[in-house]
Amino acid sequence: MKLTVTLPRHRYDLTIGAGVLANVGQWVSSLWQPQRVMVITDETVQQLYAEQVLKALRQAGFTADAFAVPAGETSKSLTQAEELYDWLASQGMTRKDGIIALGGGVVGDLTGFVASTFMRGLHFLQIPTTLLAQVDSSIGGKTAVNTASAKNLVGTFAQPDGVLIDTETLKTLEPRRVREGIAEIVKSAAIADIALWTKLSGLKDEHELLENAEEIIAACCKVKRRVVEEDEFDTGQRLILNFGHTIGHGIENTAGYGVVTHGEAVAIGMVQISRVAESKGLMPLGTTAQLSEMLLKFNLPITTEYWSEEAIFKALTHDKKTAGSDIRIILLEKIGQAKIVTIATDEMKEFLIRQL
Ligand SMILES: NC(=O)c1ccc[n+]([C@@H]2O[C@H](COP(=O)([O-])OP(=O)(O)OC[C@H]3O[C@@H](n4cnc5c(N)ncnc54)[C@H](O)[C@@H]3O)[C@@H](O)[C@H]2O)c1
Numbered sequence: 001m002k003l004t005v006t007l008p009r010h011r012y013d014l015t016i017g018a019g020v021l022a023n024v025g026q027w028v029s030s031l032w033q034p035q036r037v038m039v040i041t042d043e044t045v046q047q048l049y050a051e052q053v054l055k056a057l058r059q060a061g062f063t064a065d066a067f068a069v070p071a072g073e074t075s076k077s078l079t080q081a082e083e084l085y086d087w088l089a090s091q092g093m094t095r096k097d098g099i100i101a102l103g104g105g106v107v108g109d110l111t112g113f114v115a116s117t118f119m120r121g122l123h124f125l126q127i128p129t130t131l132l133a134q135v136d137s138s139i140g141g142k143t144a145v146n147t148a149s150a151k152n153l154v155g156t157f158a159q160p161d162g163v164l165i166d167t168e169t170l171k172t173l174e175p176r177r178v179r180e181g182i183a184e185i186v187k188s189a190a191i192a193d194i195a196l197w198t199k200l201s202g203l204k205d206e207h208e209l210l211e212n213a214e215e216i217i218a219a220c221c222k223v224k225r226r227v228v229e230e231d232e233f234d235t236g237q238r239l240i241l242n243f244g245h246t247i248g249h250g251i252e253n254t255a256g257y258g259v260v261t262h263g264e265a266v267a268i269g270m271v272q273i274s275r276v277a278e279s280k281g282l283m284p285l286g287t288t289a290q291l292s293e294m295l296l297k298f299n300l301p302i303t304t305e306y307w308s309e310e311a312i313f314k315a316l317t318h319d320k321k322t323a324g325s326d327i328r329i330i331l332l333e334k335i336g337q338a339k340i341v342t343i344a345t346d347e348m349k350e351f352l353i354r355q356l
Pocket residue numbers: 042043044045048071072073076103104105106107109129130131132133136137138139140141142143152169170171172173174177180181184262263
C-alpha cells in the first residue's frame with residue numbers, strides 16, 4: 001500500500017507492506033541517483049537487517065556503507081550526532097549523496113537530525129523497524145536529540161524523501177517494544193480516529209493486534225499524514241500528536257533516558273493528565289477509565305515508580321508547547337477527538353499531584 005504525504009514544499013510516499021524490504025534497492029533507485037548512500041542503524045538492527053540492505057544497495061549500483069550506534073535512547077545525543085558527522089565526513093559525503101535511517105525511533109530521530117544539519121542538509125530516507133517508528137516517528141519530519149535538561153530539546157523539522165515500512169520486521173521485535181508502539185497507536189485512535197479505537201477495542205491482546213498490523217499501521221499513518229499536512233511545523237493542530245507527552249517526556253527525563261520507554265511514558269502521561277482534567281470537568285466522565293482499560297489490556301503501565309511532581313514539573317518547563325507563562329495541554333473532547341487547552345504553567349503543577 002502506498003500513502004502520499006503532500007506538503008507545500010515536499011511530497012513523499014509511505015510504502016507499507018509485508019516483505020517490502022526485499023525491494024529496497026529498487027525503492028532507493030526510484031528516488032535517488034546519488035554516488036553514496038550511508039546507512040545509519042543501531043547495533044541490534046545492524047545484526048538483523050543491515051547486511052541485506054547494504055547488499056541490495058550495492059547491487060543497485062550505490063556506494064554504500066553503514067554505521068551502527070549503540071541501541072537505546074541514550075544514543076539520541078549531541079555526542080552521538082558529532083560522531084556521525086565525523087564518520088560522514090570521513091566517507092566523503094557531499095550534498096548530492098543520501099542517508100538512510102534503518103531502525104527504530106531513536107535511529108530515525110538521530111539520523112534525521114544529523115542528515116538535516118550535516119552540510120546544512122542532506123536528503124534522507126526512513127526505514128522504520130519498530131512498531132512505534134512505523135506508526136509515528138518515521139513520518140512527519142520531527143527530528144531530535146535529548147539533552148540532560150529535556151527530552152527532544154534540540155532538533156529540526158526535516159522531511160524524508162520516502163518511508164519504507166516492512167511489517168515483517170516486527171517479527172523480531174521484543175514484546176516490550178511492541179507494547180510501546182501500541183501506546184502511540186492508542187494515542188492516535190484517542191485523538192483522531194474513533195474507527196481505529198473501535199477496532200482496538202475488539203482486539204484481545206497485542207498478538208491479535210500484530211495479526212492486523214498492516215491495517216492498523218496504515219490507519220495511524222493516515223492520522224499522522226492528515227495532521228502533518230494541516231500543520232507541518234507544529235504551530236497549531238499538530239500539537240494534538242503530543243497527547244500524553246508533556247508528562248511522558250518529564251517521566252523519561254527524570255527516570256533517566258531509556259529506563260521507562262517512550263511508549264510507556266506516553267501511556268502513563270495520557271492517563272495521568274486525563275484523570276485530573278476529568279476531575280476538573282475538562283474531559284467527559286469515564287474517559288480516563290476507557291483509556292486505562294485499553295492500555296492495561298495491552299499490558300502497558302498507567303502509573304510509575306518514577307513519579308516526582310517537582311522533578312517532572314522542572315523537566316516539562318522545557319516543553320515546546322509552553323509559551324510565556326502558559327502551556328498548551330492536549331486533552332480529549334471525547335474518545336476519537338482531541339482538544340488543545342491553554343492553562344497557566346503554574347496550574348500544570350496541579351496536573352502532577354498524586355497519581356491514580
Ligand atoms: N519524530 C517523531 O515524530 C517521534 C514520534 C514518536 C517517538 N519518537 C521517538 O522515538 C524513540 C522511540 O523509538 P523506538 O520505540 O522505536 O525505540 P528504539 O529506536 O530505541 O528501538 C527500540 C529497540 O528495538 C530494537 N529494534 C529496532 N528494530 C528492531 C527489530 N525489527 N527487531 C528487533 N529489535 C529491533 C532497537 O535496537 C532498540 O533496542 C524515542 O526517542 C521517541 O522520542 C519520535
